[in-house]
Amino acid sequence: MALEKLGKKDIISRLSDDVLIHILSRLQTKDAVRTCVLSSRWRNLWTLIYNFYFDDGEDDPFGRCPNFEKFVSGVLSVCQSKDVHNFYLDCTMISDDEISHVIPWISFAVERKVRNLNLKVDMDRAGVWLVRLPQSILTCSSLVELTMLSDCIFDIPDSSVVCFPSLKIIFMSIRSPDGNLMKKLFRNCPILEDLSIHGSNLKNKDELTFDINVPTLKMFRIWLGMEYYVSKHKYVITARDLECLHIKDFTSSNFLVNDSPFLDVASLDVHEMPGAIDEMDELEVNRAMELLRGINCTKSLSLTAYTMEFLSLAIKDNMPTFPIMIDLELGIKASFGWKLLPHFLSSSPNLESLTLEMNHRVECALQGFLPFESKSVPSCLRLHLKVIEITDMRGICGELEVIKYLLKNSEVLEKLEVNFASSMKKKYLRRQILNYYRGSPTCEIKFI
Amino acid sequence: MSTAATADASSSGDTTEGSVRLLTLQSEDGEVFEVKETIATQSVTIKGMVDDDCATSTIPVCNVTGRTLAMVIEWWNKHEIGAVSNEKELKEWESQFDTIDDKSDRDDVYDLLMAANYLNIPTLLDCCTSAVAEAIKGKSTDEMREFFDIKSDFDEKEEDALRKENQWAFEN
Numbered sequence: 001m002a003l004e005k006l007g008k009k010d011i012i013s014r015l016s017d018d019v020l021i022h023i024l025s026r027l028q029t030k031d032a033v034r035t036c037v038l039s040s041r042w043r044n045l046w047t048l049i050y051n052f053y054f055d056d057g058e059d060d061p062f063g064r065c066p067n068f069e070k071f072v073s074g075v076l077s078v079c080q081s082k083d084v085h086n087f088y089l090d091c092t093m094i095s096d097d098e099i100s101h102v103i104p105w106i107s108f109a110v111e112r113k114v115r116n117l118n119l120k121v122d123m124d125r126a127g128v129w130l131v132r133l134p135q136s137i138l139t140c141s142s143l144v145e146l147t148m149l150s151d152c153i154f155d156i157p158d159s160s161v162v163c164f165p166s167l168k169i170i171f172m173s174i175r176s177p178d179g180n181l182m183k184k185l186f187r188n189c190p191i192l193e194d195l196s197i198h199g200s201n202l203k204n205k206d207e208l209t210f211d212i213n214v215p216t217l218k219m220f221r222i223w224l225g226m227e228y229y230v231s232k233h234k235y236v237i238t239a240r241d242l243e244c245l246h247i248k249d250f251t252s253s254n255f256l257v258n259d260s261p262f263l264d265v266a267s268l269d270v271h272e273m274p275g276a277i278d279e280m281d282e283l284e285v286n287r288a289m290e291l292l293r294g295i296n297c298t299k300s301l302s303l304t305a306y307t308m309e310f311l312s313l314a315i316k317d318n319m320p321t322f323p324i325m326i327d328l329e330l331g332i333k334a335s336f337g338w339k340l341l342p343h344f345l346s347s348s349p350n351l352e353s354l355t356l357e358m359n360h361r362v363e364c365a366l367q368g369f370l371p372f373e374s375k376s377v378p379s380c381l382r383l384h385l386k387v388i389e390i391t392d393m394r395g396i397c398g399e400l401e402v403i404k405y406l407l408k409n410s411e412v413l414e415k416l417e418v419n420f421a422s423s424m425k426k427k428y429l430r431r432q433i434l435n436y437y438r439g440s441p442t443c444e445i446k447f448i
Numbered sequence: 449m450s451t452a453a454t455a456d457a458s459s460s461g462d463t464t465e466g467s468v469r470l471l472t473l474q475s476e477d478g479e480v481f482e483v484k485e486t487i488a489t490q491s492v493t494i495k496g497m498v499d500d501d502c503a504t505s506t507i508p509v510c511n512v513t514g515r516t517l518a519m520v521i522e523w524w525n526k527h528e529i530g531a532v533s534n535e536k537e538l539k540e541w542e543s544q545f546d547t548i549d550d551k552s553d554r555d556d557v558y559d560l561l562m563a564a565n566y567l568n569i570p571t572l573l574d575c576c577t578s579a580v581a582e583a584i585k586g587k588s589t590d591e592m593r594e595f596f597d598i599k600s601d602f603d604e605k606e607e608d609a610l611r612k613e614n615q616w617a618f619e620n
Contacts, residue, residue, distance in 0.1 A: 010596065010597045010598050010599060011555070011558045011597075012558065012580070012596045012597075013596075013598055015558075015561060015562070015565075016565060018565070019561060019565050019573075022573065022574075022577040023577045023584070026577060026581035027581050027584060027585065028585075030616070030617045031584060031585060033614050033617035034589065034617045034618060035592070036610055036614060037589050037602065037607050037610045037611060038589065038592060038593060038598050038600065039598055039599065039600050039601050039602065040602065042598075043610070067615065067619070068616070071614075071615075071616030071617065074614070
């Protein structure tokens with residue numbers, strides 16, 4: 001339809017092809033295709049889209065569409081874009097007959113210079129089936145970001161060939177991974193910066209060592225869970241330029257961080273298996289402490305209450321020193337949190353900011369309560385600590401005593417911020433805290 | 449959506465404020481805005497003119513009204529490095545542009561889209577195209593035609609044929 005024939009108010013159809021293609025490329029491909037019937041102006045516009053989002057509708061309340069394979073193949077056969085930006089393929093319900101088409105679809109994306117490839121092809125109920133990716137993906141120079149939400153296999157040659165020349169970001173979800181293949185994959189990515197691994201219920205029976213040796217890596221996140229069990233697997237992280245490390249692990253896995261990287265941020269949420277302490281050998285009990293030892297050169301550290309619980313099993317006089325740590329955030333359960341806090345304070349000579357997140361989810365059993373005891377005043381309190389934040393305070397299990405101690409001994413403190421869990425006792429607690437002696441005369445106290 | 453004229457009309461030409469050069473932009477309806485060069489060069493088009501030394505006199509911004517240009521300048525000001533302390537605050541501020549609730553919002557987004565396209569401002573173009581995409585999502589063909597005032601020039605037969613051709617997209 002010529003533009004002058006358009007309705008007066010039909011401004012959208014007058015927008016340039018470029019703009020309309022941007023708009024259509026932001027839609028699920030199915031929705032983009034549906035615009036073809038709007039008017040003749042729109043009929044072929046969708047064939048120029050540069051992003052593809054195919055979802056076979058597993059989550060669709062109407063159930064999965066039977067013609068998914070036909071649709072994807074049909075769309076790709078008329079697609080005119082030579083530069084594909086994003087290619088998402090989510091076909092968790094794909095049938096055995098259709099599976100042979102998946103490889104040509106991925107090959108299509110690779111040929112059209114895909115930058116961001118996101119695959120979830122996960123149809124085998126037993127979790128045995130693996131996606132074998134086309135060989136062309138190894139040399140794909142446009143690919144920057146790769147997300148694999150199902151176990152994928154590549155045929156990476158043994159010789160040290162450079163693969164994935166432009167790949168910077170990998171997100172992978174693993175269920176029955178091949179440790180050897182993963183090692184080869186990471187080793188062969190020359191500029192990989194950001195790696196996330198998500199593993200749940202790893203099915204491998206053998207003990208695996210995941211060798212994550214990536215000299216260019218800056219960001220590493222790993223999430224292992226959900227079921228609590230003591231994992232046999234070992235994760236060895238060798239990345240001297242690492243800046244950020246986030247570990248969330250419900251499986252008491254064995255982590256080893258080599259080379260003491262200088263980190264900006266590290267956060268740990270590692271759980272011991274509840275009640276399994278008797279079944280754990282000494283090495284397993286020490287796992288959280290060993291991990292902490294590997295990341296002691298971090299500017300900022302965040303540990304959940306569960307991590308503190310795990311650490312408390314192994315604490316003797318073996319706390320590592322944190323020479324450059326400025327920010328520390330600790331989850332505190334009174335039964336062991338106060339026991340660990342003095343160790344952290346005396347091991348962090350340059351600490352400037354301390355956040356204590358009270359965790360009362362399990363009511364503090366008084367017999368398990370370990371009071372805060374500190375023999376000598378740690379130097380960070382006298383020289384560096386400027387900000388203390390306490391969240392979810394209830395005024396029980398030694399909270400007030402700790403605040404009293406910190407206020408008295410923090411000589412350069414600028415601010416104490418207290419966030420109460422409820423308004424009960426709030427007035428009383430405020431009055432108590434305001435009455436405490438302050439080692440730093442300029443300290444401001446804020447209640448929220 | 450709000451408009452805020454952030455620059456005063458003043459004499460045209462090449463002026464400076466401190467060490468920052470000011471550019472003079474003129475909207476289609478004759479409104480004149482003075483904008484710091486460092487801000488206006490968020491527009492790839494204007495940056496090209498500055499680089500080629502073509503930005504010494506008043507720059508006409510065709511097809512963009514004063515009202516829209518003021519919104520564009522507000523966008524630039526917010527997106528200047530250091531203007532907003534964190535990404536979250538910026539996203540919150542942007543959220544006023546990224547949803548289209550009614551036809552009046554829709555027309556504002558059209559105006560911004562055309563300005564963003566003409567001036568080539570990638571951040572604004574991204575925000576507006578995603579707003580329109582959001583408005584398309586979940587609408588049936590008829591709802592889309594109604595909302596965007598699109599008149600079909602297909603007869604029933606042609607439309608049926610198209611639906612059949614792309615059957616999967618129309619199921620459910």
